[in-house]
Amino acid sequence: MTYLSRSPISVDSLLASVQSPARGGTCVFLGTVRSDDDVTGIDYSAYDDMATAEIERILGEAQERWTNARVTLQHRLGLVPLGEASIGIVAAAPHRDEAFAACRYVIEEVKQRLPVWKKELHADGTTTWVDPSGKQVAGGLRDR
Amino acid sequence: MPNVTVRFFARYAELAGCDSTAVRVSGSAATVADVLARVRETIPGARDLPPRPLAAVNLRQVKLDARVNDGDEVALLPPLAGG
Numbered sequence: 655m656t657y658l659s660r661s662p663i664s665v666d667s668l669l670a671s672v673q674s675p676a677r678g679g680t681c682v683f684l685g686t687v688r689s690d691d692d693v694t695g696i697d698y699s700a701y702d703d704m705a706t707a708e709i710e711r712i713l714g715e716a717q718e719r720w721t722n723a724r725v726t727l728q729h730r731l732g733l734v735p736l737g738e739a740s741i742g743i744v745a746a747a748p749h750r751d752e753a754f755a756a757c758r759y760v761i762e763e764v765k766q767r768l769p770v771w772k773k774e775l776h777a778d779g780t781t782t783w784v785d786p787s788g789k790q791v792a793g794g795l796r797d798r
Numbered sequence: 799m800p801n802v803t804v805r806f807f808a809r810y811a812e813l814a815g816c817d818s819t820a821v822r823v824s825g826s827a828a829t830v831a832d833v834l835a836r837v838r839e840t841i842p843g844a845r846d847l848p849p850r851p852l853a854a855v856n857l858r859q860v861k862l863d864a865r866v867n868d869g870d871e872v873a874l875l876p877p878l879a880g881g
Contacts, residue, residue, distance in 0.1 A: 685881050699807065699808055700807075700880075701805070701807055701854070701873055701875065703857055704854055704857040704858075704873065705880070707858075708857075729881075740881070741880070741881050761881060764880050764881050765878075765880060765881045766878070767859070767880075768878060768880030768881070769807070769854070769873070769875055769878060769880070770878065770879060770880035770881075771807060771808035771809070771876055771878075771879050772879045773808070783808060783809045783876070784879045785876075785877045785879070786877060786878070786879050787877045
């Protein structure tokens with residue numbers, strides 16, 4: 655399984671790579687495209703090589719912090735329609751606390767560190783680059 | 799005189815009008831900031847990049863005062879929006 659995919663995310667495949675009889679708690683996080691501001695979809699792009707390297711670093715850090723947990727993720731690229739998942743993260747551990755903590759750690763680090771960008775597509779045909787920092791630069795980036 | 803490849807992504811690629819370019823910077827202590835300055839000189843659209851964009855060298859995020867070496871890949875990164 656690759657960390658970056660242009661196909662819909664398979665939660666079953668993610669689960670299969672972390673679950674085992676020894677891990678009784680599994681946490682799943684899905685980030686999906688929502689309908690704000692007449693958004694019909696989001697076009698995701700990435701610095702693929704760096705994103706893969708960064709994901710490996712983030713998952714490695716989670717593994718070091720929660721040694722009994724297993725965590726993995728998949729991030730979708732290309733056009734993701736409304737309601738479909740752009741990212742799936744699964745964490746399995748012997749108990750729920752570790753599973754929740756590892757899953758939360760990974761999504762927060764992804765938000766801070768992953769070189770991925772999104773262009774919102776609106777119902778009126780316009781597009782907007784999303785800037786989570788809220789800073790305005792050329793091209794009318796918007797806060798998200 | 800390091801020769802580096804500079805890559806642009808997303809909005810910055812639109813501004814630059816290209817995905818990548820080759821840049822030569824002078825001096826053995828050249829930095830990412832020097833590369834950025836050279837890019838602004840050579841690519842008209844790059845003048846609209848913010849003063850201090852996020853940057854990476856060889857797949858790791860760095861500060862603008864990070865040194866660059868011959869053959870490095872420097873990336874200028876718009877605000878990150880993964881997830």
